[in-house]
Amino acid sequence: MHDPSATDTPPKRHLGSWALIAAVVAVTVGTFGYVGGWLAPHRLTPKRIVDQLQDNAGTFAGYRRNHAKGVCVTGYFDSNGHAQAYSSAEVFAAGRTPLVGRFAIPGSNPYAPDSSVPIRSMALRLAQANGQQWRTGMNSMPVFPVSTPQAFYDQLKAQQPDPATGKPDPAKVAAFFAAHPETAAFRAWAKTAKPSASFATENYWSLDAFVFVDSAGKRQAVRWRMVPEATDAGSDVDNSGNPDYLASDLAQRLSQGPLRWHLLVTLAQAGDPTNDATREWPADRPTIDAGTLVLEHTEPQESGPCRDINYDPLVLPDGIEASDDPLLPARSAAYADSYLRRTSEEAHLPGTAVAQPKPEAK
Amino acid sequence: MTSDVKTFSLPARVLHWLMAIMILAMLFIGVGMVASVSERHDWLLRIHKPLGIAILILAVVRLAVRLRHPPPALPADLPAVQKLAAHASHWLLYILMLAMPLIGWAMLSAGGYPVMLSDSLRLPPIFPTSPVAFAVLRHMHGWFAMLLFLTFLAHMGAALYHGLIRRDGVLSSMVRGEKKAEMIEPVEVSESVTEPDTRP
Numbered sequence: 086m087h088d089p090s091a092t093d094t095p096p097k098r099h100l101g102s103w104a105l106i107a108a109v110v111a112v113t114v115g116t117f118g119y120v121g122g123w124l125a126p127h128r129l130t131p132k133r134i135v136d137q138l139q140d141n142a143g144t145f146a147g148y149r150r151n152h153a154k155g156v157c158v159t160g161y162f163d164s165n166g167h168a169q170a171y172s173s174a175e176v177f178a179a180g181r182t183p184l185v186g187r188f189a190i191p192g193s194n195p196y197a198p199d200s201s202v203p204i205r206s207m208a209l210r211l212a213q214a215n216g217q218q219w220r221t222g223m224n225s226m227p228v229f230p231v232s233t234p235q236a237f238y239d240q241l242k243a244q245q246p247d248p249a250t251g252k253p254d255p256a257k258v259a260a261f262f263a264a265h266p267e268t269a270a271f272r273a274w275a276k277t278a279k280p281s282a283s284f285a286t287e288n289y290w291s292l293d294a295f296v297f298v299d300s301a302g303k304r305q306a307v308r309w310r311m312v313p314e315a316t317d318a319g320s321d322v323d324n325s326g327n328p329d330y331l332a333s334d335l336a337q338r339l340s341q342g343p344l345r346w347h348l349l350v351t352l353a354q355a356g357d358p359t360n361d362a363t364r365e366w367p368a369d370r371p372t373i374d375a376g377t378l379v380l381e382h383t384e385p386q387e388s389g390p391c392r393d394i395n396y397d398p399l400v401l402p403d404g405i406e407a408s409d410d411p412l413l414p415a416r417s418a419a420y421a422d423s424y425l426r427r428t429s430e431e432a433h434l435p436g437t438a439v440a441q442p443k444p445e446a447k
Numbered sequence: 448m449t450s451d452v453k454t455f456s457l458p459a460r461v462l463h464w465l466m467a468i469m470i471l472a473m474l475f476i477g478v479g480m481v482a483s484v485s486e487r488h489d490w491l492l493r494i495h496k497p498l499g500i501a502i503l504i505l506a507v508v509r510l511a512v513r514l515r516h517p518p519p520a521l522p523a524d525l526p527a528v529q530k531l532a533a534h535a536s537h538w539l540l541y542i543l544m545l546a547m548p549l550i551g552w553a554m555l556s557a558g559g560y561p562v563m564l565s566d567s568l569r570l571p572p573i574f575p576t577s578p579v580a581f582a583v584l585r586h587m588h589g590w591f592a593m594l595l596f597l598t599f600l601a602h603m604g605a606a607l608y609h610g611l612i613r614r615d616g617v618l619s620s621m622v623r624g625e626k627k628a629e630m631i632e633p634v635e636v637s638e639s640v641t642e643p644d645t646r647p
């Protein structure tokens with residue numbers, strides 16, 4: 086009961102129909118290829134950012150592609166209930182929320198000496214009783230160098246070591262900064278910043294803005310920061326010769342008791358930039374002390390509970406939402422790509438990088 | 448499992464076209480979001496998860512409908528290879544439309560993520576946390592998606608072949624209802640048998 090001409094007459098008979106079918110399939114494949122980025126090579130993708138991180142520092146199987154060197158910590162957040170007026174998140178109701186955290190230094194080399202950068206970072210995964218989570222990654226500086234993922238990528242490219250010298254080309258770095266005046270505030274900070282002797286004495290800033298939503302649905306743009314209770318200048322142990330002094334200092338301090346920070350939440354006013362992590366908000370903005378972060382234990386990242394956590398800043402509980410900051414979706418996408426690479430390496434999947442032993446200290 | 452009916456039942460046809468749109472959308476949303484660092488990544492992922500779970504639920508309903516209302520038989524004169532290809536690809540499509548959302552759900556569970564379908568709606572984990580399982584499932588999600596896309600292309604190409612070239616009523620059995628199809632189909636068929644040379 087079919088058209089006999091389909092088989093009985095030469096295919097020329099249905100040329101138009103065949104061409105139409107081929108065209109429909111081709112257009113579908115083409116659109117798919119464009120949307121998926123294969124036919125749009127200039128689009129900035131998570132893969133290109135993470136590839137660039139690897140190009141700059143090398144590939145270290147199993148480790149994070151940025152903030153590769155770090156240690157795990159565990160403890161809890163003790164909320165005093167003050168932030169509840171602004172956010173309905175369970176974590177802000179008075180009481181404790183357990184957490185797994187990670188201190189780290191930026192850079193993609195897990196063996197870099199702690200003195201190689203002046204920045205330290207703190208990442209937290211707070212697990213609410215209702216099953217929702219709050220994940221946050223914070224850095225120890227008040228402003229970020231750039232405000233867009235493209236600029237972040239361009240900066241990485243400018244800082245890629247020259248194969249001849251093993252160092253970034255100063256001309257390229259200078260050209261990048263000249264083209265990006267928004268980096269001025271960060272560079273001013275970096276000029277005076279010294280690598281600290283301890284994770285425990287640092288402030289950690291969310292940098293990106295977020296939105297608190299209260300139980301009535303009212304929205305409030307915020308940034309937060311962890312302010313340490315420890316304010317000493319650092320351990321009196323001689324650190325020269327120990328490239329991993331931050332981990333040693335942390336373990337030594339925690340052996341004497343928990344370490345504490347206060348979670349300070351800054352409330353934006355109309356007009357404060359929520360989409361620009363290179364600009365601080367005016368100092369007079371109201372700030373609430375939402376509670377105390379208490380860290381009790383530390384473990385090496387190779388075996389600790391933070392190893393397999395992706396501190397994706399967009400894993401948020403009901404009551405906290407992303408702002409319009411363009412860095413946030415880029416972080417979420419790039420962290421997912423980095424996480425897939427390192428878990429694939431842990432699984433020894435074919436085609437993934439193979440773990441190398443830690444190089445001997447020079 | 449076929450029957451002597453000429454067309455698919457109304458629920459089968461509604462589910463087919465609804466899910467066709469949803470699954471095709473999911474494939475484009477999926478590849479689009481993982482290739483983007485813009486806010487698209489975030490909002491597409493917010494659509495991707497609930498839409499994927501909706502597909503899982505509808506796929507179960509659809510299988511039940513298929514068991515209750517067996518589909519019409521393929522044309523008797525269809526070459527055996529094509530019949531085999533048709534049946535195999537249909538089962539592959541069913542398997543993938545069930546497997547894709549289950550893998551998505553399982554991989555987020557294995558990765559230790561809360562499986563959030565909205566700001567507050569959370570599904571329980573269906574897999575123990577394990578980085579190895581996460582990696583394997585995440586790659587499966589990507590490869591099975593490509594297989595689903597290729598199967599869809601073949602399916603769409605075959606449907607158009609039936610509709611434009613063979614004109615054997617296979618395409619119309621998924622487009623039109625029993626009554627209409629009965630009226631139209633014989634005309635189509637006789638037309639194609641009696642005057643094969645008048646069409647362009």
Ligand code: HEM
Pocket residue numbers: 134135148149150151152155187188189206207208222223224229233234237290291292293362394395396412415416419420423424427
């Ligand atoms: C577009 C901009 C950025 C990109 C592309 C980027 C990229 C990355 C990547 C790929 C990782 C490794 C993630 C993993 O494997 O789990 C990472 C870690 C991290 N990033 Fe970023 N980052 C960006 C901006 C920021 C900003 C603004 C902050 C600070 C507020 C930040 C703080 C951190 C921290 C704290 C970690 C370490 C998390 C951990 O300890 O696991 N990043 N980043």
Ligand code: HEM
Pocket residue numbers: 418421422470473474475476477478480481492495496497498499500502544547548549551552555562588589592593595
């Ligand atoms: C019919 C159902 C589904 C289809 C066709 C589908 C399709 C896709 C595709 C094509 C990708 C991109 C894969 C790649 O290029 O690597 C993807 C990624 C993803 N899918 Fe699905 N998916 C489905 C269901 C789900 C469900 C139910 C969930 C979760 C509950 C889910 C979660 C994800 C996640 C988390 C990603 C990766 C995002 C990232 O890495 O940034 N998917 N999906």
